[in-house]
Amino acid sequence: MKKILSLAIIAVFIGGIWYYDHNRQSVIKLDLPPARDYQVFVSDRLIANNDQASSAPTKINLDYLAPTAIPRNQAPVSPGSINLDVPFSSQAPTADWSQPWQDACEEASLLMVDYYYQNKDLPAQEDVEKIILGLVKWQEDNWGGHHNLPLAQVAKLAELNYSYRAEIVSDLTADKIKKYLDQGLPVIVPADGHQLDNPFFSNDGPDYHMLVIKGYRGDNFITNDPGTKRGADFVYTAQNLLESIHDWDEQKSQALGPRVALVLHKN
Numbered sequence: 001m002k003k004i005l006s007l008a009i010i011a012v013f014i015g016g017i018w019y020y021d022h023n024r025q026s027v028i029k030l031d032l033p034p035a036r037d038y039q040v041f042v043s044d045r046l047i048a049n050n051d052q053a054s055s056a057p058t059k060i061n062l063d064y065l066a067p068t069a070i071p072r073n074q075a076p077v078s079p080g081s082i083n084l085d086v087p088f089s090s091q092a093p094t095a096d097w098s099q100p101w102q103d104a105c106e107e108a109s110l111l112m113v114d115y116y117y118q119n120k121d122l123p124a125q126e127d128v129e130k131i132i133l134g135l136v137k138w139q140e141d142n143w144g145g146h147h148n149l150p151l152a153q154v155a156k157l158a159e160l161n162y163s164y165r166a167e168i169v170s171d172l173t174a175d176k177i178k179k180y181l182d183q184g185l186p187v188i189v190p191a192d193g194h195q196l197d198n199p200f201f202s203n204d205g206p207d208y209h210m211l212v213i214k215g216y217r218g219d220n221f222i223t224n225d226p227g228t229k230r231g232a233d234f235v236y237t238a239q240n241l242l243e244s245i246h247d248w249d250e251q252k253s254q255a256l257g258p259r260v261a262l263v264l265h266k267n
Contacts, residue, residue: 027199028235030220035085039119041184082181083215086116088224088232091132093125095229100136100146105210106154107135108226109188112212113264114162116186135161148208150248151190151260164264172245172259174238178216180263187213188262192255193227195244197236200228208248208255213241 091108092101111131115122122128136146138161149157155166169176169187177187193205206227215222219238225231236244247257 028220028237030217030222030235032222032233033081033083033215033217035083036184037085037119038117038184081215081217082178083217083222083233084116084181084184084186086112086186086212086214086224087120087122088112089122089125089128089226090229090231091226092229093128093132100133103146103148104132104136105206105226106149106157107132109210109212109224110135110154110158110162110264112224112226113186113188114164116214117164117264117266148248148253150250150257151188151262154188154190154210155262158262158264162264163267165267167263167265169261169263170258172242172261174216174219174221174242177213177221177261180261181213181215185263185265188264189213189241189245190247190255190257190260191241191244192246193244195240196225197240198225198228198234200230213261 089108089112091104111122111128123131135157139146139157143153151168155168158164158166169180172189180187189211191209191211193201193207193209196205196209198205209227211223211225211227211231213221213223214233216238220235221238221241223231223234223236223241225234228234242259245259245261246255247260248254249256
């Protein structure tokens with residue numbers, strides 16, 4: 001009897017492993033395009049503007065644009081695709097997933113984009129925590145708490161704490177996202193985390209989530225997803241990502257809002 005019971009337990013265990021392996025979401029493996037830093041796009045735009053103004057060759061001094069910038073990667077363009085060199089951090093830099101880190105995807109997304117525009121690597125994990133906590137405290141002091149933020153509020157958070165002009169993009173499509181990426185502009189999107197195909201999420205994903213789209217190749221988008229420590233260069237299909245993108249509906253306390261995105265522009 002004990003032998004039969006043991007065999008039954010083993011069979012259930014093996015069956016459970018088989019079911020998990022055959023039903024879990026799979027990670028998309030993608031040959032990533034070379035990463036390009038923001039300064040390359042600035043240089044390209046200045047050269048193009050200079051060519052239009054004068055046919056005479058001119059040496060362009062970029063030092064004044066970002067005197068403290070640290071060059072990161074100036075890889076050539078990969079045709080038909082793009083990959084911006086946005087540094088990655090999860091929303092829980094030191095793997096503490098208690099509050100406020102559990103709901104810090106908005107802050108982490110802004111932080112990653114900010115350091116991309118500075119052409120800098122992120123500081124140590126403990127310093128990233130301090131930056132996120134500073135943004136959380138600002139919300140508590142000015143907005144009465146640390147809550148899920150509709151994208152318009154995230155735009156205000158960026159404009160009031162950083163020197164960026166925030167643009168809300170409505171009626172989002174794959175082509176619109178690609179046009180911004182082709183200009184060297186990362187795209188921040190809100191999403192229903194339950195719909196995102198990410199096997200590294202716990203508990204079927206977050207009710208509301210925010211992440212950075214940093215590139216594309218074909219029908220796949222390359223993201224920095226702060227909802228997991230494995231979120232660097234995480235790839236979603238265009239279909240799944242677009243179906244998942246929804247703004248936060250404060251009235252219904254759900255990610256049921258329109259398909260929108262946030263793009264930050266340097267002033």
